[in-house]
Each structure stands twice: as C-alpha cells, then as structure tokens.
C-alpha cells in the first residue's frame with residue numbers, strides 16, 4: 001500500500017483546508033487506516049519503548065507514533081531490510097533443518113514403538129491336586145517395571161496359531177504379555193485345561209508386581225473319588241468324597257484359608 005499517493009493526501013490537494021491542518025488530518029487518517037488494516041500486534045519488529053515512542057527493531061529507527069512507523073514499513077529502507085532478513089532466515093533454517101529433524105526423531109519413535117525392556121523373570125512350579133490327582137502348572141511372572149496402569153495378560157495358543165516354531169500337535173503355548181516387557185511363551189502339553197471355577201485362576205499382585213496363573217489339566221479318565229463313599233478306589237482315604245472347596249484351595253496361595261487354618 002502506498003500511503004504517500006492516496007487521493008487527497010497531498011498538501012494543497014485538499015482544497016479548502018490549510019496546509020498544516022490537512023497534514024495533521026492526513027497523518028491521523030493514515031494512522032486510523034493503518035490501524036484498521038494492519039495488525040501491529042502481529043508485527044515482530046514493531047515495539048513501543050518506555051518513552052512512549054515507537055521503534056522498528058529491524059531497522060533500529062525511532063517513530064513518534066504508529067502512523068509514522070507504518071509509513072516507515074512501506075519505505076525502501078525497511079523493505080530492503082525485510083528482504084535481507086528473509087534471506088538470512090531461509091539460510092539459517094536450511095542449516096538448522098537437519099538438527100531440527102534429528103531433535104524431533106526420538107519423540108516420534110517413542111510414540112510409535114513402545115521400547116521393550118526385555119523379558120520378565122518367572123517361576124514355573126508343577127502342581128498336583130491331591131484329591132483329584134489332576135496335575136498342572138503354576139506360573140509366576142515378575143514385572144517390577146510394569147507400565148503405569150497396565151495389567152498383565154495371558155493367552156493359550158495352539159501349535160497352529162503360532163508362527164515361531166514348526167507346529168507340533170502335542171504342544172500348546174501359554175503366552176504372557178505386559179508392557180513394556182517382551183512377551184514370554186511357554187510350551188505346555190496340548191491337553192485340555194480344566195476351566196472349572198477354582199481349578200483355573202490368575203492373580204495380579206499390584207504391590208508385589210507378580211502375575212500368577214495356575215491351571216490343572218483335565219484328567220483323561222474319570223477318577224474314582226467322584227463316586228464318593230471312600231470305597232477304597234483311587235480317591236480313597238480320608239478325603240474321599242469331598243470335592244475340594246474353592247475357598248481355601250490349598251493350590252491357590254491367594255485364596256482365603258479355610259477356617260482354623262493358620263498361615
């Protein structure tokens with residue numbers, strides 16, 4: 001915009017008004033127009049100093065009012081400095097770009113790929129129900145550095161679902177997962193798991209950061225104790241006929257103890 005050549009802005013062209021009056025009017029009109037069309041708050045070089053006057057931070061010039069500053073921004077000096085600054089900024093950006101890209105990289109990667117911290121420690125214990133004679137396994141997986149708010153998960157997978165090893169019909173896999181740990185997988189006999197209540201359980205101890213899972217295999221053949229009566233069959237003896245109660249299950253270290261049982 002060229003403020004100098006606006007209609008009526010030249011001294012004398014205003015007709016009736018005198019020189020000084022029209023000059024003041026012109027400045028005021030310019031100031032108002034400029035304030036309406038240009039947002040000085042967004043001009044990075046415009047600065048009001050402590051003396052109440054204005055400075056161009058680019059050209060280091062002083063201005064008594066906004067109109068004067070705005071007129072300056074249309075002048076050759078300011079325009080030349082603007083072009084010079086733009087060229088310098090472009091060059092700086094070019095040299096800084098690789099650094100900026102490098103600085104931005106890790107952030108992006110952390111978001112996309114969770115950093116794994118290795119495999120958790122674990123214990124595997126063979127268990128056997130003395131009453132039903134079912135055998136099974138107790139897994140305890142230790143996750144001391146588990147992520148905030150994360151609960152470990154498990155999954156049984158048959159030999160054909162996994163793609164790590166050649167499928168073997170006799171094997172199934174038990175997998176544990178908890179971020180940021182790597183998954184761990186255990187080979188287990190491909191026998192049917194007893195899913196009855198109290199026979200299969202999992203427990204996450206948030207204080208001890210230990211995930212426990214215990215299962216028993218279903219017996220291949222029914223056992224004598226189911227017939228009850230302590231007839232001297234395979235389940236005979238003092239426990240015969242008593243189905244193991246869910247509460248106080250001695251195979252479950254986290255189940256409440258039966259009455260009178262001292263821990």
Ligand SMILES: [Zn+2]
Nearest residue numbers: 056058059078
């Ligand atoms: Zn300037």
